[in-house]
Amino acid sequence: MSEGGQKKRWGMVFALFVAFVLCNLDKVNMSVAIVPMAESFGWTATQKGLVASAFFWGYSFTQIPGGWLASKYGGKSVLFWGVVLWSFGTLIAPWCAALGMPWLLASRFLVGLGEGVAPSAATGVLAKGVPPSQRSKAVTTAFGGLDVGSLTGLLIAPPIIFYLGGWAAVFYLFGVLGFIWGAWWFASFMNDSSTDMKEAPLAAGAKKGLSIPWAAFFRNPQFWALTVAHFTWNYFSYGLLAWLPSFLASAMGVTLSKSSFLSILPYLSTVIVTATIAPLAGKLEADKTLTRTQIRKGSQTLCFGVGAVMLTAIGLIVNATPVAAVTNQTIAIVIGLLSVTFGFAAFIRTGLFCGHQDLSPKYASIMLGVTNTAAAIASTLSTFFTGLFLSMTGGNWAYSLFFPIAVLQLVSVFVFLIWKSDPVDFDA
Incomplete structure (x- = not known):
């Protein structure tokens, strides 16, 4: 592959890294915001646990389907729609919280649904776009975004809450960032096959009905x-x-x-x-x-x-x-x-x-x-x-x-x- 192609490939890997940063930002936001939210709405510890777990209801639901969707429609498309869905669920969380507990749980369920397809979709993108000789570095880089997302979320969520309008601001800001990422991915990588390798044996087997x-x-x-x-x-x-x-x-x-x-x-x-x-x-x-x-x-x-x-x-x-x-x-x-x-x-x-x-x-x-x-x-x-x-x-x-x-x-x-x-x- 040419030098320009290599840059494009690693630009794609960096975009995956950013997607996983956003992935854990939208997990951590509730971990921090739940403290002032519980005070505001008068939640018990059980209710706090219910809110925290709602994300994982959706996340559990899309693990295996995410792999099937990625193999059928391509990891790039599935990841795009996953990020859009979880960013939408994040963005509407403050409005849902004002409507009541069931609506808030539904918004977190949507976040889980979107994030649930991300690991399989990203794995599909890397398997198709990165040769085995570079795969370890690419996988470590892309999924390293999860740890960076946790660190970043815990670091910036409190100042956002204190100085940018309260706990709701965390959800608005992180939700908008997801849509910005989606626009970047759509314009730069989603329909670009220049980084793809020749059909991998596993992918070919899957298309024949593995x-x-x-x-x-x-x-x-x-x-x-x-x-x-x-x-x-x-x-x-x-x-x-x-x-x-x-x-x-x-x-x-x-x-x-x-x-x-x-x-x-x-x-x-x-x-x-x-x-x-x-x-x-x-x-x-x-x-x-x-x-x-x-x-x-x-x-x-x-x-x-x-x-x-x-x-x-x-x-x-x-x-x-x-x-x-x-x-x-x-x-x-x-x-x-x-x-x-x-x-x-x-x-x-x-x-x-x-x-x-x-x-x-x-x-x-x-x-x-x-x-x-x-x-x-x-x-x-x-x-x-x-x-x-x-x-x-x-x-x-x-x-x-x-x-x-x-x-x-x-x-x-x-x-x-x-x-x-x-x-x-x-x-x-």
């Missing part, structure tokens, strides 16, 4: 290990994404702006560690210091094992420290433990998220759609049940948020011990 061996998936122990790990990952990651600002404000007694700033630090540790683990894992495998199976098992053990210990410690600290007794040292310890948790969570990139490709490159995207459906259900359960447990326990954050995640992580560590990275012929 028969998916569903029964073989569900009979395979490694597939179930991936499913359990993915379920646990989302229960952990989205539960904390949705509730961390509220936890810091409620249990640690910090202001909304300070709680959002402190929430950034754990995610920053994830970004930093992510930049180091991929080359480390590659070197260990290339030097034959560890086998691929050992790297996957070790990564998952570090990800969830360290997390379980750290979250248990946080729960014990919270239980032993009433809000009135919280000091700056207490806050520093909790944030430090959370940062260690999220730092080691980055090992998920060389564990779970490499597992689908290890088992079957042919069916990796389909298996990801299935395990991500289970993961999306976990996200719904985590956000909703945390609020429900808070109501049932009188606001006990240890038993509502931290201990349940720690138990799931320990179970997942032991389940993943059955993992083998040997390729599986699911068509046999």
